[in-house]
Amino acid sequence: MKIIALHIYGYGQLADVKIDNLAEFQVFFGENEAGKSTIMAFIHGILFGFPTKQQAELRYEPKHHTKYGGNIRIFHDEMGYASIERVKGKAAGDVKVVLDNGTIGGEELLKELLGNLDKNLFQAVFSFNLHGLQNIHQMKGEDIGKFLFSAGTLGTDQLAKTEIWLQKELDSRFKPSGKKPVLNEKLQALHELKSELNKAAAKNKEYEELVTIRENLEQEIKQVNGILGDLQHKKEKLNEWIRIEAIVKQEKKVMKELEDLGEMQSFPARGIERLEKLTELLPPYRAQLSSLQERMKQIRHELETIDPNDSFLEAEPELLSLIDQVPIYEQLKLEKQQCETKFRELEDKLLEIRDKLHFSLSEEEIVKMNTNIHMKQQVELVAQKTKKLIEVKEELENQYQEEKEALEDLEQKIQQLENLCLPKQERILLEEQLAEGKDKQSIENELKHTREKMEFYQIAIEQQKKAAGRQKQQYILFAVILLGLTMYGVYTKQWLLTVLGVVAMVVMAVFLVQSSKSAKERNVDQQLKVLQEKEQQLIERLKAAKYFDFQKIEEQLLRDQERQEQLKLLGFQLEQQQEQFEKVIAKFEEWELQSSLNKNQLRDLSKELNIPEKMAKDFLLEAFQLIEQLKSIVREKQHLLKRLDEITRQQARIEAGLNSFVQRYLPEKGTSLQQSAYLLRNKLKEEHEKQIKRREKQAKLSELEAEWQQKNQEHEHLQMEYNRLITSANVETVQQFYELGEKSEKQMKLQERLVSLQEQLKYSILSEREREEFLQLQLDRASLSEYNQETQRLRAELKALHEEQAATNYEIQVLEEGGVYSDLLHQFKQRKYEFNQDVKDWAVLAIAQDILMKTIDTYKNVHLPKMLTKAQEFLAFLTNDRYLQIYLNPSGSGFLVESKDGTIFEANELSQATTEQLYVSIRLALVTTLYENYKLPLIIDDSFVNFDAGRTQKVMELLRRLNGNQILFFTCHAHLLPLFSKENILSLEKGTVQIMS
Template structure:
C-alpha cells in the first residue's frame, strides 16, 4: 500500500511563482485565489515534481520562469512506510533532475521515486486522483450512447480513454475492411489482385517457350558457377606457391634450429644461476664475525643477573598481603557500621513500642511474625474494607433514590387522579357523540337537498327549452313530410298506371317512411311525460329533506365537538400517565429489591470481616471501623521485627569480620617485619614498602633478561639467515644436478648457447606468423621440390578455364536477350512483379487489419472481465456515493446487458440511460464514479485527490452534499483549488489558504 500526504511545497521558480513556501498542509486543504493567482501553477508543480516536467515536444505548459529564477521546487511528503521524504526536481535533462532524500539519510533519483510512488505514472495519476472541469465539459458535449460509454470508461480508467480507444479501433477496422465495402484498403486490394491474376494468365499464355529458355539460363548459370569455383581454387594455389617462395628459407632455418635445440638436450639449470650463486657467496661470509660478537655479550649479561636475587616468598604472597591490607579501610568501615546499627536498633525498638500502644494488643514479636499478611490476605482485607465502605455509600444512595422514586410515584398518582376528574362520564359522552353524529347526518341531508334542487332547476330549464325547440322543428318537419308525401303518392299512381313497378315501389316505400316519421313525434311526447314524472319525484324529495333539516336547528354542534376534543385529550393523558405510573412502580420496586440485595451483601461482608479479624488476631470492634488501618499497623510491626533481626545478625557478622582481619594482619607482620605492634596503619605502610623493594629487583632482572632474550633472538636470527643462504646455494647446485661450483659454472655456459638458439627461433616465428599460410599447408609445401614447375602447371590450367567461362557468359547474355524479347518488352515480368507486390501489400494490409481486430477482441474481453470481476465492487461504492449526493433520489447503477453503458435506477425503480438524466444529475453520477474508483480499485494508492473547481455548476444543496462526501474520504488527502468565494463558508477557516497574484500567504 502506498500511503502519502504532502506536508510542504517549496517553489524555487515555476511560472509566475518564485521563492514561495507553503507549509502545514492539512488533510483537507483549500487553495482560494482569483484568476492568475497561481492555482494551476501549484497543481502543475505537484505533477511535475512527482512525474517529471513536460518536455519541449509536449503539448502541456512547461511554466518556465520568465524572470530567470531557478526552475523547479521540492515537496516534503510523509510516507507511512518510509517516513518523511524530500523530493526535489530542478532544471536538467528532459524531465528535470530529481533528488529523493529519505528520513534515514538514503538518497536516490528517479528509480527511488518510482519505488516510493509504486510505479504510478502521470497519466494514471491525473485520471484517477485529479479532478477538473474537463471531464464535466465532456459530459455536456456528449449525446446518446456516447455518454454511457464515457461514464463506463471513467469507471474503469478514470478518463474517457477507453471509450475513445473503442471508437478509434472500430474506425481503423472499417477503414481497412468491410464485408460489403468498396473503398476500404483491403477491399480495394482484393479487387485489384483479382484483376491482375487474370491479366497475368493471359500474358503467360503468349510465352509458351519461356519456361525452356529459363531452364537453359539456369543450367548455363550453374556451369558458370562451377568453372568460377575451379578457377578460384587454381588461383588460390598459385597465391600460396608465390607466398611459399618468399618464406621457405625461413621455414627451413626454423626446422634446423629446432633440431639443434633438441640435440643440446634438456639440462636442469636455474634461471640466472651463475649470477645468483655469486651473490650468495658475498652474503654468507660477514655472518661469522657478527655471531662471535653476540656470544661474548650474552655471557656478560648472565653474570650480572646472578648478582641480583629477590625474596620470592614475599612476592608469592603479594596478592594475599595486599588483600589483607585492603581490608584495613573495611575494618574501619565495619566499626562505623556497627555503631550505626546500634543506633538503628534503638530507633526500631521505639517504633515497636509506638505501634503496640496504637494496637493495644497483648502480642509478642514471635506471635506477630506468625500472622499471615501475604498478598492474598492483604487483597482480601482491602476488598473487605473497600466493600464495607462501598456498601455504606450504596446504602446512602439507595435511601436518596428511594425517596426520589417514592415522591415521583406519588406525583404521578396525583396526576392520574386529576386526569380522571377532568374526563366526561361515559353516559354523557355517549349522548354528545350521538348529537355530533346527527350533525354529520345533517350535512349529508343538506348536500343531498342541494343536489335535488340543482336537478329540479336543470329539469325545469331543459323542459322549457325542449318544448320550444320541439314545437318549431315538429311543425317544420310536418310541412315537409306532407309535401314529400304528396309527391310520392303522385309518383306511385303514375307508376301503377304506366306499369313502371320501380316507380311504384319507390313511392310506396317513401310513403311508409313519412308515416314512421310522424309516429316518431308521438314517441317524443311520451318522453316529455317521463320527464314530468321524474320532476314530480324530485319535488317530493326536496320537501322531505327540508322537513328533516327542521329537526337539527336547535343543536350547538361546535361546542359539543370542542368538549369531545378536550375529553379525548384527557383520555390520552390518562393512558400516558398510567404507563408512566407502571414504569415508576417498576422503578420503585427495583429500589426496594436493591435494598434487599444490599442487606444480603452486607451480611456476607460482615461474615468475611469476622473471619479475617480472627485470623489476624484483631478484635471485632476494631475491624468494624479500622480494619485496613489495623492490618497495615500489623504489617509495619512485622517489617520492623524483621529489620531488627537483620540488624542483630549484621552486628554479629561485623564482629566476626573484624576478628578475621585482625588475625590476618598480625600474622603477616610477624612473618615479614622485625617489629610487632597493633597499629594497622604502620604495619600496612611497612609491608607495602617491602613489596615495592622486591618488585624493583624483579624489574631489573626482567630488563636484563629482555636484553638477553634480544641477543639470543639476534643470534638465532643470524644463524637462521646464514643457514638459509647456505641452503639456497645448495639448492642451486641441486637444481643444476652438480656437487661442486666448478661443474655448475661449466654447465651454465652450455645453457647460455641454447638460449641464443631459442631467441633466434622466436625471431623466425615472428617473421613467419604474418604469412597467410597455415602450418598444415607449410608441411605440405615442404614436400614440393620444384616450385617453378608446379606454378607452370597451374598457369596452364587457368587459360582454358578462363576461355570456357567467357564462352558461357556470352551464351547467358544471349539467353537473357531471348527471354527479354519473349516477355514483350518486359510486360510479363512487370505484371508478375506487380502481382507479387500487390499480393504482398494485401498481406501487409490484412496483417494490420488482424492486429486491430485482435486488439478490439482483447479490449472487449478485458472490458467484459472488468465488468464481471472488478466493476461490481466499484459500482457498489459509487451507488453509495450517488445515493448520498442525490438524497436517495437515485439509488442504483446498473451495467448494460451488452456494450459499455450504464443504467441509473431512480427511487421509484424507473431506469434511465445516462443521456436521459439532467445535466446536474449526470455530473453527480460522474463524481460518484470517480471517487468510488479512487476508494476501491485504487485503494492501495492513497494519493492526494486534487480538485480544480469541478463543482461550480452545482446549486447550493448539491455543492453542500458533494463537499460533505469529500470529508468522508479519510484515506486520501484533499487539495481543493477554487476561485469562487461562495464555496468558502463550507470549509474550516484554518484549512483555507489564500493565493494572491504577488505572493502566497495563509489567512486563518
C-alpha cells in the first residue's frame, strides 16, 4: 500500500492542508512545532481511529477550527486506488472508504486494506522512531540483548518486559533455596506447625510427671528466694554505707570546728553584703531627686505658654468635611461648564434633526412617541421589504428584457433556418440520385478490387518463374557434378561409381522434364484469365451508369439533415423560453401584490411616526433612527437640566459652610474659596500641634512627678534600712560591724554545711548506731563484689527455675484444657489450603512463562533464521563488513555478533553506535521478512540523529534499497537534506507545505 496524498481538514494546528504526489521515499522537513508530529499522528488517526479521551495519547483536536479529521488517498496492490476519510463522530471517529471501482465501506473494508493489522502492531513494526534507540541508551548491559531479541520479534521491547515481569512474579512467590518468598515462608510455617502437632500428641501422657516436677520447682524457688533476700539486705546496707561514708566523716569534722568556735552573739543575716549595697545605692538616689526637681520646674514654665483654641478643634469634623469638598466644588464647576456646553450641543443637534424630519412636535410629545423594540422591528422589516421590492423590480425588469430578447432571437433563428431547409420534393429527388450513385461507387470499388487481385497474381507468376530458373540452375550444376563423377568412375574403372552416376543423371532428367510447369502455376494462370474477363464486364457496366456529382448531393443532404436537427433543437428551446417568459410575467404579478401590501404598511408607519409618506417611502429606517436619536437627545437634555440644578445647590452649600468658618476664626476676609480652605486647614494644623504639645508636656510632667515620688520613697527606705542594720548588730562603729560580720559568717557557713550533711543522712537506711559500727569495721568494695557475684548466681538459678516452672505450668494448662491438639490440627489444615491456592497461582504464572518460552523457541527455529539472514546482510552493509554474522545466544534470549576477524561479542559488549546499527538492521529485517506480505508505509521519525556522517550515509543507502514499502521520513535536521533528492523533500512551515528548491 502506498500513500499518494493527504488532505487534513483539521488536526492540531493544521487546517485545510493538502499534500499531493507523495514519493516512494518522501522526506518531511520542518523545525520544531512545524507539524511533523501532527502529520504522523494524523496518518495513524485516519488509518486506525482517533485516540479516545480515556487514552494517554494526544487527540489533536483543533482549537481554532470546527473541522476535525481528514482524507488519505492510497494505492493498494490488489484493490487499486482508494480514499479513506475519517471525521469527528463516535469515539474513534466516523470512517468512510471509497474504492475507485465504486465500492464503499467502513471499518471492515479499511481493515481489509490494512491486512487486519491493529494500531499497536503497525506502530511497533512500521512506525520507526528514536524511542527504540533511546531505550538502548538507558538500558543496563545485560538487558540489551533481550531488548534486541524482543525488537526483532514484535518490533518493541514488550517481549523482554513480559519475560522479566513473569520471572519477577515467580521469584517473588517461590525460590528453591529462598526464605523470603511467600511460598517458601508458608512451606516453612507448615513444617513447623506439623512438628508442633506431633509434639502435642505425645504430651497427653506427660501430665502426672509434670505435676510432680512443678511441686519440686516451687520448693526450690522458695529456698533460693529466702537466701537471695538475706543476701540482698546485706548488700543494700553495704551499698548505702559506701554511698554515705564520706558524708559521715565530713559531719564529724564540721561538728569539731563549731565546737572550737564556741558560742557567738547575734549578727544580721548577710549583714556585710547588705551594708555595702546600701552604701552604694544612697548617693545616686540623692542626685536623681535633684535632677527631677529641676526638669519639673522647666516643664511647668513651658505649659504656661501653650494655649490651643478648643472650640475650633471641636468643629474639626465639620470643617474637614467642607474642606474635602473644595476639590469636588472645582469638579462641579468644571462639570457645570461641560454640561452647559453639552446642553448647547444637544440644542443644536435637536434643531438639526427637527429640520431633517420637518418635526413640529414638542419635546414632551417626542418623548411619548412609540420607538419600542416591536416598532423598530416593524420599521426594519418594512424598510428591508421596500428595498428588496425595489431590487426585485429591477431584477425582474432585467429578466423580462432578457427573456423577451431571447424569445425574439429564437423565433428569428427558427425562421431563418426554415428558409434554408430543402423542400420535401427536392430532398426526395436528391436521395434517389444518391442511391444510384452508391451503385456506381460499388462497381468502381469492385473493379478496383479485381485489378488488385490481378496485380497480385501477376507478381506471383513472376516470382514462380524466378524460382524455377534458380532451380534449373541448381539441376544443371548437380548434373555437371554427376557427369564428372561418372567420368571419374570410367577413368578409374570403378564401375559401380559409373553406374550410380548414370542412374542419377537419368532420374534427374526425368524429374526436370516433369516439373517444368507445376499444377500450381497452371492454376494461377487460370485465375488470372477469370479476373481479366470480370474486369472487362465491370468496365462495360460502369460506362452504362449515369453521371452525377454524388459527393455534392451527399453534402447537400447532410447539411439539410443538420438543419432539420437544429430546427428541432431550436423548437424545444423556444418552448422552454416561452415558459421562462411566462414565469417572469407571473413574478411581476406577484411583485405588484407584495408592493401594494408593503405600501399600506408604509403608510400606517408614517402616520404613527408623524413623518411624510414620501419620506417614509425613501428613508423610513433612517427617519426612525433619527427619531430614536431625537428621543435620546431630549432625554439627555432633561437629564442635563436636572444635573445643572443639582450642581448649583451643591456649590451654594459648600460656599456657605466655608464662609461661616472664615467669619468666626480667620482674621482675613474676602478671600477666594480655595484660599479660605487653605488658611482654615493651616489654622487647624497649628491648633492640633498646640494640643499635641500640651498633652505631651502634661504627660511628661506627670511621669516626672511620679518618678520623683517613687525615688524619694526609695531613698528614705534605704536610709532607714542602713540605720536599722547598724543598730541590730549592737555595735557603735562600722569597723566593729565588719569584724563581727566575718566571724558570724564563718559560723553560719559551718552550720549550713552541718545541716546539709545531716539532711543527706536523714533518709539513709542505716541508723546512727549502724553507721558507727561500719565506721569502726572499715568495710570496702571487695566485700560488695563478693555479694554481687553470689547474687548473680542465685538470680540466674532462680530465673532458670522460673522458666522451667512457667513452661511446666503452660504444658499442664494446655493438657488440662485439652484443646491444643485439635486447634493445631485445624490451623495446619487451614494453612495447607492457603498454601495450595498460592501454589495454583504460581503454577498459572509458570505455565504462562513456559508457553512464552515455547513460543520464543518456535520463533527461533522457524521464523528467526530467515530474519537473521536478512539482518546479517543489513549489518554487514552498515558496518562496511566489519560485523558479518548474528547468532542466537544459547544461554538466553539475546544475540551474539561475530566480527570480521572471528571474534564473538555479546550485544552489551558492542559500542553504542554499533548497537544502534544492530537495532536498525533487526528492525528493517523484521519488516522485509516476517512482514514482507504487508506492503505498508514505513514511517521513520528522526531515528538516526546520533549517527555520524558515514553511518547516516550508509543507513540512507540501505533504506533506498528496500523495495515494496513506501518510506515517509520526518526530520528537523537540515544537514540530512543533501542526502535526498530535492523533489522528494517537503518543507513544513506552520501549516504550509512546499517542495524544496
